[in-house]
Amino acid sequence: MLKLRNIHKQYSDRTVLNGIDLDAKKGEVVTLIGPSGTGKTTLLRTINLLEVPLEGKIEIDDLSLEAPNLSKNDKLALRRKTAMVFQQYNLFKNETVFQNVVQPQLLVKKRSKIEAHQIAIEALKQVGMQDYLKSYPSQLSGGQQQRVSIARALALNPEVILFDEPTSALDPELSQEVLTAIRKVKQAGITIILATHEMRFAEEISDQVVFMEKGIIVENGTPEQIFHHPQKQRTQAFLKHYVQLPSIKTVDASSRFSSIKKIKVV
């Protein structure tokens, strides 16, 4: 139901995505793994058209778009079928938890207030944040903010939710609550595209694992295939790193926040 064909993206003279093809069935969880700076975030942002690809085709259900000539309405139509969960949560700072989940429904889905309120409460219950309706994002922990941001995405009933390293900015304990929330999203039958460095979680939750490097897909397959019988040498080399240190968690913020150095917590 999600289909990407030959996606290319370039920043000035640097090629970030060099012909990406990807298919995801309805309700499938597709995990993108690979070294940082390899284009995972860019790919997610492209599926949402926050970045317009240089060329390529994006299809979701019956909607089919051919880059780069996209109108405002094309972008809106695509974005209304998708939602995104960001590394830095990106909750609206000027709104309470409740408003954060309600407002997009009113503006984008044109739901009635009563309906939006019910759905918001339901979504917040799913991620266990129903007791924080009146809090502002600045008053919450990172894990709590990320759970609200998942509820915000859920409430829009999108076809696809894109997760951009949702636990990378979090401590290991806080990551767990977010991962639990992502399992809930899977149970709800929503298609998930997830970029992550949490290999164990990727193995547990994925239907399809995609190993990316330098803007291309090196190898993809089931978790079993990729994690236990990788075919390509590059995949083996990358995964060896994680096999040797099974409990490693890489906090990688270097792609967008150059001031934050890469920290490894063992």
Place this chain on the structure above:
Amino acid sequence: MNQKIFLSDFWNIWTVVPQTLFLSLLILLLSIILGTGLTLLRQSQNRLTRIIYRIYISYFRGVPLLIHLLVFYYALPPIVKLFSDHLNLHVDTLHLNPIYAVLISYTLYAASFLSEIIRSSFKSVGKDQLEAAAALGYTKYQQFFAIKLPQALTDAIPKILNYYTLLIRQLSLAFLVSVVDIFAKSKLESADNFYYIESFLAAALVYWILCIALTLLFSNYEKYLRRFERSNAA
């Protein structure tokens, strides 16, 4: 619009630019000294001193500069006379140069703002920097002069230079007490021939050129000062 008069006004006005720049600089330097003193008052342990500081700041920021200027213009001669009579100095208080009123009122006023700049600059130097120095065995004295002062200055100097260009503009009020700066000169130029527009436009152009030139100069200097803060963004 008389072009000939405009041009002659324009060149005549440039003759007072040096003294305008100098007077503003003098005020700036005096108010840096006073502002530093005020910052020390603020950090004092004594409650009374802190109250004095707060009243000073509130008064000098609460009352328009124009009024400070006029108040000191009228207050200065009797005060000087009092001292002069007491100490037999025989100062001619009837013909006291109004420039003293400008100097004193502007310095007291500007110091109330500069003390804030200076304070926040010292505050901007992180504790971690001093701890690092202490850990390496720097003495308190070395910590201050090798680490804290240079970093605070890097933060303060651009703001102080920015305040300098503001002072040049604020000095335009000095015409009220017949001290001649750029604006006062343009008033004088038009006083004889009544070509107001020409002289005011000429003055505006002088200010504009001056301001752009100074801003360019200062921002280049700021870039140089902040060279070690340059982020190595990917």
Place this chain on the structure above:
Amino acid sequence: MTFSVVLNTFVQLFKGVPVTLTFIIFAWILGSSLSILVTAGRLSQHQWLRAILTVYVSFIRSVPIVLQLFLVYYGLPLVVKLSLGIDLSSVSKMLFCVITFTLYYGAYLSEILRPSYLTVSAEQRDAALSMGYTPLQADIHVLIPQTLSIAIPGLGNEIINLVHQSSILFVLGTVDLMGQADTIVSNDYTSSPLLTYFCAGLIYWAIVIILNLVLSFLEVRIDKFRDLPSERSLIR
């Protein structure tokens, strides 16, 4: 110098207070409205519009306001007469004052609004767009409310600046607070200029103190979603 002299001075000066306050309100409303347009223009895609506005802001920020006041007072009637043939010589001086201050604050306030808007992070816009907000919806519901909360301390300082700078109007012979002080000094030779100006200063001081109280109250109300108390500094 008796108590009655002081009291009398205050009574006379207070006649100018309503004029000063009315002027401030008008200049603020018009100036901030203009600044919103200027900010929108400076953030727009049109390069020529941005260029014109940059020149305008640069000029206003380089020239002292008293000189701008004279330029408008002497220049505007001339321009209007030459271009439209309308005689402005009988128009109230206050009109020229309001025009000058509107132009002045239109530029200065945009220098506060524009950086505030740019500070509201790109991430907030991404979040809104990713869910299918239109750019206009993102502006109205997410970016502008946050811009305002960032801009409010700066805007508050500018109101106080406006109060102070309104004192310069008297050079045109207006009847505001400072104008009253000037009238007392030049008409009544028994009056003490020092006392008169000092008393006028005290009234300005009181206005500023009251304004500061109102502003810090407003700031708390509007800024409720920001965890860190912002420190108001009076320096621009």
